[in-house]
Amino acid sequence: MKGSSIISWILVITSAISPIYTQYYSKTVPFVSNAEKVTNLHFFFHDTLSGKNPSAVLVAHGNITGNEKSAAPFSSVYAIDDPLTEGPEPTSEVIGNVQGLWVSSSKSMPTLMAFFDFGFTKGEFNGSSISVFSRNPISETERELAVVGGRGKFRMAKGVAKLKTYFLNVTTEDAIVEYNATVIYY
Template identity: 40%
Template sequence: MENQMIFAWAIIFCLAVAPVHGQYYSRTVKAGSPNTTQDPPTYGTLYAMDDPLTMESELTSTLIGNSQGLYLDLSRERTQFTAIFYADFAFTTGRFNGSSFSLFSRFSAADASSTIREMAIVGGRGAFRMATGFALLRVTWSNTIGDAIVEFNVTLYHY
């Protein structure tokens, strides 16, 4: 009986510490060819932003801060815009004056199945120190040259 108990505990112990393994691949392909007559793709282009942060979509709405950040175009396909997006949303008035939170996520125009996209909140400062959460984005207006108004519906947890 004692040997059976030892064997049972040994099996339980082995099952409890079973390793988890995953194997992943990332293939790097050089963007563009030196023997092409096409315009160079925007792949690898880094964009900077410094936009007003308001409570309403109108430009005349009260300014409460600004959103500054970077996004990097990752798509080799001209028809599908995909980027890594980083932005810091800083408040310059009101209850959260001097505080900010940061988004960092992948943004893909290929997610056309949904008009609302989700991004991760990865931190903050001031009142939003150690913030986590998410932001739901919805483009409310855009034009053909890339200007847009984006609504950010933010849920964050902070300490």
């Protein structure tokens, strides 16, 4: 019994003073690619808050008073599943959809925080998407959003999407927005 207890103590002491060679990452290898690609995308985003089948739906709203007359007062959170089309007409060919959230994030001017994934379902980029996470000052006719990632052919994407409001119904706040996105990926 005495011998096994000595061996146990020796094992405890040696394991306590032995260096541990584990790490949470693998060896860093420089990424070198001459295959950087740039693609310009042009499409229209149809955001519909009205009617029997809206594509943007209020899912949360802060308990505050103030600008309740607006469809998206400060602190409103909307879930979206909007169609992307080749042209501005609602009957234009659907090339994908955008899913995500937008949050009314300003007390002083209409500004949204956009958390979007633009999924393409037609053509060369079928099954691929770009991700946008950016501030969207919707009162400005033209604005930019940051492209921060993507999947499929747009894996590791970065870039910028330039937006222009094509149509806005001030009563229903339904909108059609033109997107010109420059996407850099590998």
